[in-house]
Amino acid sequence: MVSNPISLMATPRRGHYDAIIVGARCAGAATAMLLARAGLKVLAIDRKPYGSDTLSTHALMRPAVLQLWRWGLLERLLKAGTPLIETTTFHYGDEEITIPLAASSDLPGLIAPRRTVLDRILVDAARKAGAEMLHEVAVGDLFADTRGRVRGIEIRAAGRTAVRVSADIVVGADGIGSLVAKCVDAQTLRRGAVSAAHVYGYAPVEPGAGYHWYFRDGIAGSFIPTNDSLACIVASVPTGLFDQRFRLGHARARIDMLEALSPALAAQAARAPKDARLQAFRGVPGYIRQPHGPGWALVGDAGFFRDPITSHGISDALRDAESLARAILNGSEAAFAVWQQQRDMIANQILDTTDAIAGFDWTLDDLGERHRRFSAILKAEVQALAGQPMPARRAAASKPSTYRAAANQDKPPAELSRNRTGARP
Numbered sequence: 498m499v500s501n502p503i504s505l506m507a508t509p510r511r512g513h514y515d516a517i518i519v520g521a522r523c524a525g526a527a528t529a530m531l532l533a534r535a536g537l538k539v540l541a542i543d544r545k546p547y548g549s550d551t552l553s554t555h556a557l558m559r560p561a562v563l564q565l566w567r568w569g570l571l572e573r574l575l576k577a578g579t580p581l582i583e584t585t586t587f588h589y590g591d592e593e594i595t596i597p598l599a600a601s602s603d604l605p606g607l608i609a610p611r612r613t614v615l616d617r618i619l620v621d622a623a624r625k626a627g628a629e630m631l632h633e634v635a636v637g638d639l640f641a642d643t644r645g646r647v648r649g650i651e652i653r654a655a656g657r658t659a660v661r662v663s664a665d666i667v668v669g670a671d672g673i674g675s676l677v678a679k680c681v682d683a684q685t686l687r688r689g690a691v692s693a694a695h696v697y698g699y700a701p702v703e704p705g706a707g708y709h710w711y712f713r714d715g716i717a718g719s720f721i722p723t724n725d726s727l728a729c730i731v732a733s734v735p736t737g738l739f740d741q742r743f744r745l746g747h748a749r750a751r752i753d754m755l756e757a758l759s760p761a762l763a764a765q766a767a768r769a770p771k772d773a774r775l776q777a778f779r780g781v782p783g784y785i786r787q788p789h790g791p792g793w794a795l796v797g798d799a800g801f802f803r804d805p806i807t808s809h810g811i812s813d814a815l816r817d818a819e820s821l822a823r824a825i826l827n828g829s830e831a832a833f834a835v836w837q838q839q840r841d842m843i844a845n846q847i848l849d850t851t852d853a854i855a856g857f858d859w860t861l862d863d864l865g866e867r868h869r870r871f872s873a874i875l876k877a878e879v880q881a882l883a884g885q886p887m888p889a890r891r892a893a894a895s896k897p898s899t900y901r902a903a904a905n906q907d908k909p910p911a912e913l914s915r916n917r918t919g920a921r922p
């Protein structure tokens with residue numbers, strides 16, 4: 498395992514935690530918050546600075562907004578200036594279908610917070626609940642005991658010996674390139690067949706705008722109102738087309754795509770300052786990874802990735818953070834098995850319906866039906882989430898036993914072994 502030595506800005510306060518979480522954005526910070534609220538001693542570590550941005554657009558779907566409301570964070574996001582979105586419009590070629598978002602007291606509409614806002618609010622909530630949140634610290638490796646059960650993490654800093662911190666469970670919330678998934682050699686249970694590229698930038702927007710999703714044969718675009726009176730404007734194409742058309746410059750190719758989708762959308766994008774930076778994601782096929790094993794679990798993109806075209810990654814991260822927290826708090830092998838079964842079921846549905854859109858093999862006539870299939874899954878997801886109790890410790894247990902894979906693994910061995918990959922001492 499190759500690690501990046503970086504300067505150690507902070508060190509953990511304890512030598513042992515109930516749970517250590519690698520990555521502290523929507524999946525990691527949410528998991529940390531829920532476990533800390535239930536009384537566990539939690540450490541979450543992220544190599545990026547507190548409140549920093551990341552490669553992601555911002556459209557939250559109903560399940561994510563519901564989760565944020567259930568966790569008492571929706572109000573904070575609205576107070577941070579995140580605009581409320583009350584309509585969503587699908588543009589199939591020249592045809593427009595506008596859908597008002599039925600408001601209720603718990604879900605007044607949708608929101609698309611910048612990640613600098615959303616991730617910071619989740620980190621603050623985790624810290625307030627008692628979790629220790631360290632930023633600008635990179636986890637370089639995991640270590641395991643002689644039976645292969647993960648026992649903790651290693652933090653390395655230039656010119657200093659590695660610091661080992663142990664935990665009952667290590668959670669990888671460390672995104673697509675997950676170090677935790679690599680260290681434990683998490684099996685890929687399924688790979689998606691397609692990928693799409695997304696190129697986005699920001700332009701001023703008038704208050705009250707809704708989501709707009711644009712489609713023409715072989716290309717797509719989005720208009721996502723976010724914080725600071727800006728809209729995130731995205732051009733989406735199959736990765737193959739991106740490689741051909743965006744090779745010589747993102748700005749010109751993106752405007753050409755937006756122009757082809759809708760001259761009005763291209764005109765909105767042209768309101769951005771001339772030197773505004775664009776962000777580009779070339780695309781990665783979706784995957785579903787084995788999400789747990791002895792002493793470890795994966796949540797968010799570390800365990801399940803689907804193309805961003807359906808704007809469901811953050812919803813998946815928040816949903817799985819809560820269900821994983823429930824399994825950790827229960828601590829039994831059966832609870833982890835149930836968690837995986839439920840995660841696999843919804844993840845397979847989301848991956849199927851997302852790939853059906855991200856594959857760009859549709860016509861404008863059948864795309865509406867594919868969107869309706871995706872929407873039906875969201876509806877069922879919202880209903881299931883609304884009925885869930887908040888994660889809590891089992892009444893009788895003072896501390897969860899946290900995933901004992903087999904009865905003979907109950908006693909921790911006297912000595913910790915080197916990391917499982919054996920790549921470094």
Ligand SMILES: Cc1cc2nc3c(=O)[nH]c(=O)nc-3n(C[C@H](O)[C@H](O)[C@H](O)COP(=O)(O)OP(=O)(O)OC[C@H]3O[C@@H](n4cnc5c(N)ncnc54)[C@H](O)[C@@H]3O)c2cc1C
Pocket residue numbers: 519520521522523524525542543544545551552553554555556557558634635636637670671672673675676695777778796797798799805808809810811812814
């Ligand atoms: C172009 C694009 C657009 C998207 N648009 C949307 C959208 O509109 N709506 C939506 O819902 N989803 C969207 N998504 C998906 C969404 O961004 C992800 O699903 C979401 O970010 C997953 O959150 P996460 O917490 O699992 O991982 P991440 O957000 O990737 O966070 C992982 C964190 O782990 C940290 N980390 C990694 N390795 C280490 C280490 N060794 N030590 C310490 N820290 C480490 C990283 O610094 C990072 O901060 C989009 C994705 C992309 C790429």
